[in-house]
Amino acid sequence: MACNANKAPFLRSIAKRGLASQCPRPLGQAAEVQSTVLNNKLVVATAEASLPITRVSIVLRAGSRNESYENQGAAHLLRIAANLSTKNSTAFAITRNIQQVGGSLSASNDRELVTYTVETTANQIETGLRYLQDLVQPAFKPWELADNVPLLRTQVSSVSPQERAVELLHKAAFHSGLGNSIYIPKHQIGKxxxxxxxxxxxxxxxxxxxxVVGVGIDQNTLSGFAQNLELASGSGKSNSTSYYGGDARKDTAGNVAHVAVAGQGGSLLNQKEALAFAVLKQAVGSGAATKRGNINGTFGKALQNAVTDASVSYKTINAAYEDAGLFGFLVSTDGQNIGKAVDALTRALKSGSVSSNDVNRGKALLKAAILESYSTDSSLINVIGVQAAHLKQVQSIESLLSAVDGVTQQEVQEAAKKAGSSKLSVAAVGNLANVPYASDLA
Known part of the structure; x- marks a missing residue:
């Protein structure tokens, strides 16, 4: 079957003008980003690529927080449907034509966003865009949905206990909205x-x-593509979320327990608070920076002092959403030591004390992470997609680094006190014999 990508008039103009090809920026250099808001309120953002690979993403605020009780799992099925037929193309046609040009088409979902991304060489982006635009018009043919029930069951059963603990943490914290899982509930599969x-x-x-965001594509070209997307009219319904706190637990076989504990965090729309929590995450420590290296920060030191004779792993949780957030930790160890580990980390979380040295180290680590994300094409497409979807603009690397430099020790301590003084949410999976409840940690 011949490729019919050039049947779309606008896409033919892309091929004719060759606007998708730009001179790559030097490897390791942070990208400059352009962004505009179209008349229909759709945001378009682009950046130069460091390699002759063009990436384009359509980012939609259609994540699981928008699900009702009746349609739980819809966002998960949107990700699955990226491999199925659309209103304009069959699944076979999409797969064959994308593979013919050596490209890839992928989809991802989280609590707030559903993202469709195409990657091709710069001279083949015409074909990539032709089939990317099809994904926003899914067909959901009943027989194709039925054929993918085994895949859904496999994905749900493959969720790790650590991921399941984080899912339960959101359920305990928000109940609905942001409390909805990014995975379809088992009782909804096939329903x-x-x-x-x-x-x-x-x-x-x-x-x-x-x-609509792109790396390695011209701003005007991508704006024209975005204007031609066939999207529904209206603004859609936005679900507000309240923080509650509490417990969510699941006993499973074995001798290992996985426990997630968190308080209220910062929201993306409050940049100053969001950056303070981002610095705090680096300041309290998320484990050793190098193999067998020392663990810095209050979390790491508290855990080392509490559990000295058992294998234990942990990570800091900083989940920032449009209007809410969570800040805390996830720890895994054997059932005999989990109580001591959770108690020690909770005391560190509730202390609200962060030294100036920890703040300075946290700011340096956060700036390094920002520079890396703006310098790597695969990370850059995700960063600008999140900013464009939530903030309706994309910050330059200079302004973002300047904002991090402007974060004070007092702001970081206030963020720590907000998380530690709020009602805690506790989620646990595994051997829960010695896992404390939220009321025990108050």
Missing amino acids: LSSESLLHYVANTFTPSRCA
Whole structure:
């Protein structure tokens, strides 16, 4: 079957003008980003690439927080449907034509966003865009959904206990909205109809909830592509989320326990607070920076002092969403020592004390992470996609680094006190014999 990518008039103009090809920026150099808001409120952002590879993402605020009780799992199915037929193309045609040009088409989802991304060489982006635009018009053919039930069951059963603890943490913290899992509940597998999924798409695939971002493509070219996307009219319904706190537990076989504990964090729309929590995450420590290296920060030191004779792993949780957030930790160890580990880390979380040395180290680590994300194409497409979808703009690397430098020790301590003084959320999976409840940690 011949490629019919050039049947779309606008895409033919891309091929004719060759605007998708730009001179790559030097490897390791942070990218400059351009962003504009179209008349229909859709955001377009682009950056130069460091390699002759073009990446384009359609980012939609259609994540699981938008699900109701009746259509839980819809966002997960949107990710699955990226490999299925659309209103304009069959699954076979999409796969064959993308593979013919050596490209890839992928989808991802989280609590707030559903993202479709195409990657091709710069001279083949015409074909990539042709099939990327098809993904925002899914067909949800009943027989294809039925064929993918085994895949859904496999994905749900493959969720690690650490991931399951984080999912339960959100359930305990927010109940609904942000409390909805990014994975379809087992009782919903095979139950969502094509009509309910199309209704979900109509409410969430709208221009005001969408951003189109690209790396290695011209801004005007991508703006023209974005204007031609066939999205539903209206602004869609936005779900507000309240923080509650509490417990969510799941006993499983074995002698290992995985426990996640968190308090209220910062929201993305409050940049000063979000950056303070981002610095705090680096300041309290997320483990050794090198293999067998020393663990810096209050979390690491507290855990080392509490558990000296057992294998233990932990990471700091800083989940920032549009209007809410969580800050805390996830720890895993054997059932006999989990109580001591959780108690020690909770005391460190509730202390609200962060030294100036920890703050300075946290700022340096955060700036290094920002520089790396703006310098690597695969990370850059994700960073600008999140900013464009939530903030309706993309910050330059200079302004973002300057904002990090402006974070004070007092702001970081206030962030730590907010997380530690709020009602805690506690989620646990595994051997829970010695796992404390939220009321025990108050």
